[in-house]
Amino acid sequence: MNRRNFILNSSLASGYFLIPGFLKPLERLLPNASQKKLVVIQLSGGNDWLNTIVPYKNDLYFKSRPKIGLGEDMILPLEKDLALNRSLIKLKDVYDSGEMAVINNVGYPNPDRSHFRSMDIWHSASASNEYIYTGWLGRFLDNECKNSYEAVEVDKYLSLALKGQKLNGLAINNINQLYKEVKTPFFNDLVSVAKNNSLNEDNQGYLYKTLINTTSSTEYLFEKNKLISNKTDYPNNEFGKQLKNIATFIGADSATKVYYISLSGFDTHAGQQPRQNKLLVDYADGVSTFIKNLKELNKWDDTLIFTFSEFGRRVEENASAGTDHGTAGNVLLFGKNLKKKGIINELPDLSNLDDGDLKFSVDFRSIYKNILQSWLQANADKIIPAAVKDFGVV
Amino acid sequence: MATPLGQIFHVYNRLGFGINYADAKLLSEKSLNEIINGLIVTSTVATYLTEIKKEDIPDKKDVIMDGMHKKELQHLINEKMKLLNSSWIKKLLETKNVLLEKQTLFWHNHFACRERNPYLMQELNNIHRKFAFSNFRDLLINVSKSAVMLKFLNNQQNKKEHPNENFARELMELFTLGRGNYTEVDVKESARAFTGWGFNRETMEFEFHEKQHDTGEKNIFNRKGNFGGEDVINMILSNKQTAYFITRKMYKYYVNESINEDHIKELAEFYYQNQYNTGALLKKLFSSAWFFSPENIGCNIKAPVEFLIGLSRQFNIKYSDHNVLFKIQNVLGQTLFYPPNVAGWPGGKAFIDSSTLIFRMKLPSALLNNGELEIDEKIDNPDDINKEEITGNKKFETTVNWNNIILSHQKLEFDALLKVFLCRMPEQNVIDKIKSDTALEKKEMILKIISLPEYSLI
Numbered sequence: 069m070n071r072r073n074f075i076l077n078s079s080l081a082s083g084y085f086l087i088p089g090f091l092k093p094l095e096r097l098l099p100n101a102s103q104k105k106l107v108v109i110q111l112s113g114g115n116d117w118l119n120t121i122v123p124y125k126n127d128l129y130f131k132s133r134p135k136i137g138l139g140e141d142m143i144l145p146l147e148k149d150l151a152l153n154r155s156l157i158k159l160k161d162v163y164d165s166g167e168m169a170v171i172n173n174v175g176y177p178n179p180d181r182s183h184f185r186s187m188d189i190w191h192s193a194s195a196s197n198e199y200i201y202t203g204w205l206g207r208f209l210d211n212e213c214k215n216s217y218e219a220v221e222v223d224k225y226l227s228l229a230l231k232g233q234k235l236n237g238l239a240i241n242n243i244n245q246l247y248k249e250v251k252t253p254f255f256n257d258l259v260s261v262a263k264n265n266s267l268n269e270d271n272q273g274y275l276y277k278t279l280i281n282t283t284s285s286t287e288y289l290f291e292k293n294k295l296i297s298n299k300t301d302y303p304n305n306e307f308g309k310q311l312k313n314i315a316t317f318i319g320a321d322s323a324t325k326v327y328y329i330s331l332s333g334f335d336t337h338a339g340q341q342p343r344q345n346k347l348l349v350d351y352a353d354g355v356s357t358f359i360k361n362l363k364e365l366n367k368w369d370d371t372l373i374f375t376f377s378e379f380g381r382r383v384e385e386n387a388s389a390g391t392d393h394g395t396a397g398n399v400l401l402f403g404k405n406l407k408k409k410g411i412i413n414e415l416p417d418l419s420n421l422d423d424g425d426l427k428f429s430v431d432f433r434s435i436y437k438n439i440l441q442s443w444l445q446a447n448a449d450k451i452i453p454a455a456v457k458d459f460g461v462v
Numbered sequence: 463m464a465t466p467l468g469q470i471f472h473v474y475n476r477l478g479f480g481i482n483y484a485d486a487k488l489l490s491e492k493s494l495n496e497i498i499n500g501l502i503v504t505s506t507v508a509t510y511l512t513e514i515k516k517e518d519i520p521d522k523k524d525v526i527m528d529g530m531h532k533k534e535l536q537h538l539i540n541e542k543m544k545l546l547n548s549s550w551i552k553k554l555l556e557t558k559n560v561l562l563e564k565q566t567l568f569w570h571n572h573f574a575c576r577e578r579n580p581y582l583m584q585e586l587n588n589i590h591r592k593f594a595f596s597n598f599r600d601l602l603i604n605v606s607k608s609a610v611m612l613k614f615l616n617n618q619q620n621k622k623e624h625p626n627e628n629f630a631r632e633l634m635e636l637f638t639l640g641r642g643n644y645t646e647v648d649v650k651e652s653a654r655a656f657t658g659w660g661f662n663r664e665t666m667e668f669e670f671h672e673k674q675h676d677t678g679e680k681n682i683f684n685r686k687g688n689f690g691g692e693d694v695i696n697m698i699l700s701n702k703q704t705a706y707f708i709t710r711k712m713y714k715y716y717v718n719e720s721i722n723e724d725h726i727k728e729l730a731e732f733y734y735q736n737q738y739n740t741g742a743l744l745k746k747l748f749s750s751a752w753f754f755s756p757e758n759i760g761c762n763i764k765a766p767v768e769f770l771i772g773l774s775r776q777f778n779i780k781y782s783d784h785n786v787l788f789k790i791q792n793v794l795g796q797t798l799f800y801p802p803n804v805a806g807w808p809g810g811k812a813f814i815d816s817s818t819l820i821f822r823m824k825l826p827s828a829l830l831n832n833g834e835l836e837i838d839e840k841i842d843n844p845d846d847i848n849k850e851e852i853t854g855n856k857k858f859e860t861t862v863n864w865n866n867i868i869l870s871h872q873k874l875e876f877d878a879l880l881k882v883f884l885c886r887m888p889e890q891n892v893i894d895k896i897k898s899d900t901a902l903e904k905k906e907m908i909l910k911i912i913s914l915p916e917y918s919l920i
Contacts, residue, residue, distance in 0.1 A: 271761060
């Protein structure tokens, strides 16, 4: 080992990115130089996909849903007898331009109808009878990345999906505020002496690791964020603001590879229609603005948007004009150069249900594998050990 | 018999919300048993939250008929929710019944409920308080029959023709048995047993709607019978797994997030044999020798409310405006009466991420220096369905008597102060670095110590 390598390697082990001089040369040395960005949008609470991507020519749909079934004036037909909920009108152009893929019947064997468990399964990419305490994107960090800022959740909390064994993603709600808070002499003192010690596996070590990662990654993202001023108007809600933050980081060429946000409130057990429609409007307005913004920034070609929910809902509506927890649902993908576009696979079969719920035909982990392998150029088999095939849509 | 200060700090951290040095010194004359018993005895008398009156919350239909704008109603509810929040915070700041409030907080998280009806939320909180140390069955029945839980988990809509499984599922998964100890059949069949459990919309009291109840035979836990809701609860309690599930959760809360299965077995079997007497279980837990062993001290991460209340009580901070406390809870990631979902706050490390850790390290010096803390002008309403924004004032005032604090700590040097404020010591080079600033005044020493990451450990 020559001297230069020694310095680089030893500084890596001790949190090298605290030292600005090392930062830039090292970044160029990193093996994974892909510029591809993944944006994950989680619909929390269990979205009723049947009222999102509507099988509007199926009598069974209307039979099961006399109260909440969507009539002709409430949908926008796509193809193959499926239609968009009209609340998603802003995404119709995106679909028509071939930049959207709709995957039907996505789920996993022995589905769990509990929000928490099913969300854990989607986050950790586990089977329904195994318990994994790292997330699929956390393992991507472990295997393919060096810094926390390579996976950013724009939220107050970090989800399991972004928690790895060695490395966690970063939860950031407001980068400017965070930067002001970490640039103080006291913090600098602590970070300067604490980096080689205290970093055991217990809670004390966890606190210091979080502190060190936060300081260095915040500096990095702050400097990036300063580079551009994003003047695009987004819908005036939390989801819109979060998407705008992401677009700004992407526009500034941040080395972040994964962005993660959630939109919640989809647990519509009662009075579903107005609630879900409102949320879908927020979703479509936000996403369409985001895509337009990325096009202006010349980054759309390098961005893939992936949307999922922890489960779909029961086919039959309940007595309170709502729906209960179900199983399989849709996954939506948006991107410039999708290998397959439009409606990707067969329609949900409402005549062949499993105890009132849709049967899955696409394992969600095969989509993860596809995204990791083909989009993020990662070793997907290492991250998703399950024996599922690469779905091949991206 | 004198008790070492370290043990007193530990007892008050775990059974309450911390203690200041002067008070701990006074207590150290007493024996450890006396101190623990003192906390238990003080907590046998409950005083309830009464800030929100039933008539404060108008019925939605009446409001619209009265021509009051829907937004006004939302605003009213938001204000009353904040008032409810601050009434509990006030109690937490001032009460002597710390153990009672600590256990109420445990149940608040265990039977997590999130509804925009401040009166009903208050009543559920009072149930948690009233039955805090009683038989778990009494607590469970009263929670299950509370209007707000019936509403939250959609049991008002659980009818013979269309069973709604939400309550039955969460009852087993989150309130009693825990995952893996029931089947999908048990959930579906139990939902039928709970059909007809609802509440009266006028009185907001439990009501059994006989016509909506499914009287047919059900097959639950491999037993067949015409079971009703209470039968299901009895069957659940006769399963030891419930004792294990509750004990495990209480152990994580009071002792250590890392479980020692031997201790759990000892406690859970005792709980089961004592008909789920929660008070007896806690007494046994607090009198166990391992409760004081080093691996159980400074091992857990303070929940935001523990952090905020502990800090405020330790320094006797007075707030001019309780709104600021609402915002601080929100930023720290735990707003009372707004759990993220029916599973409650995940706790431990999940409370710590980049933003919340930094905020924790900034908060003490901000609050103890009369409020120079930057909180966003706009903080979202924690309610995720109605995204109305709360706009608030940035300025707030706190009053702290530093003369008293300095006086009571005047004989303590840096190393002694560390032991007063932290239950887990930082690495030596961290200590050296902070100490190296020789010009440190006592006030600055204290502020630096409580700004360390270790102040988040309990």
